[in-house]
Amino acid sequence: MKVTFYSRPNCALCEEGLILLKLVQEDVNFDIEIINIEEDDKIHEKYMLMIPVVEWDGKIIQYGQLDYVTLYDALCE
DSSP, rough: EEEEEOOOOOOOHHHHHHHHHHHHHHHHHHHHEEEOOOOOOHHHHHTTTTTTTEEEEEEEEEESSHHHHHHHHHTTT
């Protein structure tokens, strides 16, 4: 299973979100693909006000302020 994490450099909320996602990864088996939204204009326009964004199976699981329970529950389905 691969989870996509959209973020950008120098984003404190993104750094915290990635740490939290890695905590969930300790309990649920998945790989994390990190996408820098600043490297793609289309992705940047789509997510610039939402980051960090966690996406799995083509669906946004959570964005902005991430929390363990929401991510864990979504990834355990």
